[in-house]
Amino acid sequence: MRVTRSSALLGLALAAGASLVAALAIGSVHLPAGDLVAALSGTSAPGADIVLGLRAPRALSGFAVGATLALSGALLQGLLRNPLADPYILGISGGAAVAALAALAAGVGAAWVQGAAMLGALMTLALLFLLARRSLYSIDMTGAGQAAGSVLLTGVMLASLAAALMSLMLTLAPDGRLRSMMFWLLGDLSGSTDLLPALFALSLAGVLLVVGLADARSLNLMLRGDLQAYTQGVRVDVTRRRLVLVAAVATACAVTLGGAVGFVGFVAPHLVRMLIGNDQRALLPASMLLGGTLVVVADTIARTAFAPLQLPVGVLTALIGAPVFLWFLGRR
């Protein structure tokens, strides 16, 4: 099942818009369409505070989380030439999680947890560049794909180390804080109550997409091996460093906002590849639209299905994503 790129992008953009409107309209307080429009256009209407104060930040945060995770997943699957790669494979999110769990265990506020997550992600990124510098600063001319493999192995080791530290902290943390820590690990958007971080994340996602798109043609060639891309004119080492950085910042942005939301970053690029193929110039924006939509839909269900109980969105993304992925796989 292949569709043209422009129609796929248009369809995904419409789906993204629809998911955002639905996320604003649906909730424990029912809002008629008229009130929704009034609230969005700035007039003081009944429910305006719900739409703008609660649902809008959460929906936009969800979209930013999904979009950045999908961008990161698409880039890393290409850079590492590994269809199983996801945004968490290089340990960036593991580093963020260690720092965030430490902040949660200390019982500080949500802003501090987000700050800690960002700091943890950036420190892990620095560590990755330090440890994998030989691969990141060279071109693999043997044609065997060792440079990408070595970056992957370094990242996997960092992720394992982070996982061990997380287990240690979960074991030692006071019982009262365990629930919030578990929620963070599963991916949770209930902390997203401010419009400002959501808008910042969305603009960051836009910047990352622009940077990524500038290298999309090069990445198309790098999929087929360093040596092949180099002989065809790609500056492989520079491009790889830049795109690893884009993917890592995207992951850091996502986990800072929403914790470790699973599965979106893995599945969104694959679904898009099945639809329109693997040209990175279309894959990157399409994956972001789909990833964002998937998280917004999942989070809307997560906060309404068992209301007033709220589920962590990460549970829903995998619950929806895995069957959809299997259905697509079966249809091919």
Added chain:
Amino acid sequence: MEHALLRLDRVTLRTVQRVLIDSVSLPIELGQRWAVLGPNGAGKSTLLAAIAGARAVDDGTVQLGGHDVAALAADALARQRALLTDRWMDPFASSVLDTVLTARYVFRDETEAHAAARGWLQRFDCEALADRDVRRLSRGERQRVAIATALAQDTPLVLLDEPTAHQDPRHQALVIAELTALPGRAVVASLHDLNAATRFASHALLVWGDGRWTGGPAIEVLTAALLSDLFATPITRVESGDEVFFHVHRRAA
């Protein structure tokens, strides 16, 4: 003499254990077709990679269009030379046509690129494969797509590592015929089939893998004596009509 397309100047290639090629100096001109022959592991692929700028030489210089390849950027090199390697990676689905189109990276002419790509596919009997997934091709088909890709890069220098690998007799003859019909280019190809080499080459470079080499016009270099020594196997020359063949005998006990 002044403006050879490619000039190897005292190029030496070593591995950790031994000298592969010791101080080879050669001019390679447009219109020439060089066959590189030698036993397995003698350094043929290493030499091609060094000429392509993908591997540093251990001594000497490789000059391409008057410039040291070590000093040229990837995109400048890509306009001067294409390299067919003996290994390719296809981790994701991709159509054959898109694969050939990767050769046009340094050009930014999408419509012309499509015509050129289809033209090269046709010359290598792959036009029917254009929309197929490269991962589902046979090795021989994939190899011909890779050759078409290298030629679609439209470079004056074409470096091919075993272009006839995996080809059935008909396609081996086709590949050799197409490679001898590339006016205005210089082609350097490593080959194992001596008869394919004689049909293809205007010049030949023999590398023994212990530092020794000899290079020059095919008629002087592709002799039974030199080839027998090169492969440490008795090889005789057979003439049939106006064609020349080499017959490889079982090694004397």
